[in-house]
Amino acid sequence: TTASCSRGSASDAAREQDAVVTMLPAGQHVRQVYLGDSGILKTAKAGTLFIDSSTIDVAAARDVHTAAKTAGVEFLDAPVSGGVGGASAGTLTFMVGGDEAAFGRAKPILEKMGKNIFHAGGAGTGQAxxxxxxxxxxxxxxxxxxxxxxxxxxxxxxxxxxxxxxxxxxxxxxxxxxxxxxxxxxxxxxxxxxxxxxxxxxxxxxxxxxxxxxxxxxxxxxxxxxxxxxxxxxxxxxxxxxxxxxxxxxxxxxxxx
The missing domain is CATH 1.10.1040.10 (N-(1-d-carboxylethyl)-l-norvaline Dehydrogenase; domain 2)
Structure with a gap:
């Protein structure tokens, strides 16, 4: 299952999901949602795949990658290009950084939203x-x-x-x-x-x-x-x-x- 938006905390929404996609305004918000006192990494079940499509600084993305590995879950930084038109048409471009096996899990999910899905390399390279x-x-x-x-x-x-x-x-x-x-x-x-x-x-x-x-x-x-x-x-x-x-x-x- 993939988490969808609902009332309540992000950690509650993500708790029992197999895959979670997030998109937030800036690095500080990503750090808070993932690494904060009530961050989603604290309650996620082992093996959960997290895909963050925010556009943030490379350092923040790499910090979350490190924390996710420690928590026993998978994390990809996967910012998008294509704007509102691409989102509406399902033709976004995703630039994905992280483990290749995690990318393989994520690709079918991203293909529902985008046309061009690129594995850029290791942690943070999607943001780069x-x-x-x-x-x-x-x-x-x-x-x-x-x-x-x-x-x-x-x-x-x-x-x-x-x-x-x-x-x-x-x-x-x-x-x-x-x-x-x-x-x-x-x-x-x-x-x-x-x-x-x-x-x-x-x-x-x-x-x-x-x-x-x-x-x-x-x-x-x-x-x-x-x-x-x-x-x-x-x-x-x-x-x-x-x-x-x-x-x-x-x-x-x-x-x-």
Whole structure:
């Protein structure tokens, strides 16, 4: 059986389950739910499989992995990518860190919710994959937005730039699947006044996680740092609830337009 949401404590809900999936806002919440005084690891039966699909810091994920092993249960960090649309369509991507045998148990469960299920490696590597991917996404989105802003100033239409760049070396997902200007990709949030599929504040959260990991590991990520600074400005301007592709409005000098 797999635990589902119900009234009562998380530990009560998870007590007799074979598998439990959690998704929480931040590392502190994951630590509390799993490792707190009433944490679910304290009451779980031996062999329970825990799958945490939160996006959190790598250190927190690895701490829970260690505690789970001590408690005689299995734990996987399995953050997701794909947003609200992917969740609704069952096409999410899961990036999973942890023991390969546990991954084998988890895969049929995750396949009910997602289309692409990747075993990233050992403890914490699911989180590592997620923050690296989203840092790359933020950088590519900002670059795509800058190209459109420059094109506007130079008299090049959105449609023309899209047609050229989508078949030339500038092609990327931020352009062809999530275009930050209305028109070329009808399903993109730009066509809905940047109503969010993935908010700017959520992107900023992931960028902060990436920057913290970069500082801890000694990795040089200057573009990631600049992306975090720009999304911080966008959020400070009151636009954190808009889609992350709306960062183009900040580059135009009118973040709340």
């Amino acid at each position: 994959a997620k923050i690296c991917n989203n840092m790359l996404l933020a950088i590519s989105m900002i670059g795509t937005c800058e190209a459109f802003v420059l094109a506007e100033k130079l008299g090049l239409s959105h449609e023309t730039l899209f047609k050229i760049s989508s078949t030339a070396s500038g092609q990327c997902w931020s352009l062809t699947s999530y275009c930050p200007v209305p028109g070329p990709v009808p399903a993109s949030p730009a066509n809905r006044d940047y109503q969010p599929g993935f908010t700017a504040s959520m992107m900023l959260k992931d960028l902060k996680l990436a920057q913290n990991a970069a500082q801890t590991s000694g990795a040089s990520t200057p573009l990631g740092a600049q992306a975090a600074a720009l999304y911080s400005m966008f959020e400070a301007a009151g636009a954190g609830g808009r889609d992350f592709s709306g960062i183009i409005q900040l580059l135009r000098g009118n973040p709340q337009a």
